[in-house]
Amino acid sequence: MKLLMIDDDTGLCELLSEYLTAQGFEIQSVHDGEQGLKLAQVNDYALILLDVMLPTLDGFEVLKQLRQTKLTPVIMLTAKGEDFDRIFGLELGADDYIPKPFNHRELLARVKAITRRIEHINSFNITTSNKLQVNGITVNLAAREASVNDHTLTLTGTEYEILALLSKNAGEVVSKELISEEVLGRRLASFDRSIDMHVSNIRKKIAEHISGERIKTMRGTGYVFIQGE
Numbered sequence: 764m765k766l767l768m769i770d771d772d773t774g775l776c777e778l779l780s781e782y783l784t785a786q787g788f789e790i791q792s793v794h795d796g797e798q799g800l801k802l803a804q805v806n807d808y809a810l811i812l813l814d815v816m817l818p819t820l821d822g823f824e825v826l827k828q829l830r831q832t833k834l835t836p837v838i839m840l841t842a843k844g845e846d847f848d849r850i851f852g853l854e855l856g857a858d859d860y861i862p863k864p865f866n867h868r869e870l871l872a873r874v875k876a877i878t879r880r881i882e883h884i885n886s887f888n889i890t891t892s893n894k895l896q897v898n899g900i901t902v903n904l905a906a907r908e909a910s911v912n913d914h915t916l917t918l919t920g921t922e923y924e925i926l927a928l929l930s931k932n933a934g935e936v937v938s939k940e941l942i943s944e945e946v947l948g949r950r951l952a953s954f955d956r957s958i959d960m961h962v963s964n965i966r967k968k969i970a971e972h973i974s975g976e977r978i979k980t981m982r983g984t985g986y987v988f989i990q991g992e
Contacts, residue, residue, distance in 0.1 A: 764809035764878050765789040769799030769825065770840060771817055779812075782867050783874070796820025803829050809878050812870075813857075814840045815848050823855060830856040836877045836920050838870075846956075853960035858921040859947055860957065876948025880920055895930045898991035899973050902930045911972040921946060922965050925958070929978060929988040938985035962986060 766788050770776050776792040783790050791808075793799045797819035803811055811829075815822040826837060839852040839860040849860045859873055893904040902909045909916045909926055918926065924946040929937055939958045943951035951958065962978060969977055979987050 765791065765806075766810050766812065766874070767799065767803060767806070767808045768792045768812040769794075769796065769803075769817065769822070770812070770814040771795065772814070779867070779870070783871070786871060788874070794818075796822065796825045800825045800828055803835060804832060808835055810874060811835055811837045812840060812874075813837050815842065815845075815852070823851060826852065826855045826857060830919075834917070834919050836880075838873060838877070840865075850956060850960060853957055854964065856919050856964070858919055872948060877920065879948075880924065895927075895933075897930050897933045898977055898989055900926075900930070900969065900977060902927050911969055914972045916965075916968050916972075918965070918968065922961055922968075925961050926965055929986060933988040934990040936981050936985050936987045940985075942985065 764787075766783065768776055768779060768790060770792070771794045773794060776794070780790040780792055791802070793802060794817075796817035799811075799813070799817070800820060803825070813822045813825060817825070820828075822839060826839070829835065829837070834856075836858045837856070839849070839857045841848040841852065841860050841862050845862070849862075852860055858877060861870055861873060895902040895904065900909060900911050904927065907923055907927075909918060909923060916926075925942055928942060928945055940951045942958050943949060943955070947957070962980075966978055977989055979989055981987055
């Protein structure tokens with residue numbers, strides 16, 4: 764699988780390229796936001812590793828412009844302790860984030876958690892009809908799409924996975940810990956708001972086409988997809 768790394772730290776790019784290549788990935792690295800955005804727009808990468816602080820265009824602007832046309836999975840590389848960077852990146856449509864400095868094995872685990880989805884899609888028989896219809900929302904598990912009143916929702920891969928998981932368990936509380944492990948492939952850390960931000964994005968996109976609450980927050984526990992009448 765081909766990955767794009769957009770980071771102005773050339774030393775880090777070289778180290779990660781060597782490490783991830785040894786794990787079976789093909790890596791392309793660029794060191795400024797404008798060039799990275801152009802490559803991301805015209806190529807189909809399995810995943811993009813995107814630093815926040817970049818010359819020409821910062822990571823947020825790259826992500827914002829990319830999400831206008833493509834849903835390529837993105838892991839943001841953020842400064843340790845910068846909660847605003849993480850939250851803002853998730854609001855713009857990042858699939859996950861990892862704070863610098865990070866352990867290479869932890870990065871690999873997050874990369875594999877996302878790229879496994881791609882492998883699943885490629886091996887799935889797309890002609891198979893397997894749909895969930897819950898409270899006005901249709902989740903097509905074969906095509907990995909969701910729609911509301913015949914309007915297709917523009918969801919990132921992570922947002923789709925969360926919506927599908929909640930739909931499969933409609934009427935039941937799904938914990939944040941389970942969502943993190945099933946969707947992000949990692950245990951939920953203390954004060955980690957990534958699941959909250961993804962759910963918030965899903966709610967906003969659903970609300971554009973239908974009124975009423977569909978995903979209810981169970982404070983201190985998780986979320987429940989309301990089945991309706």
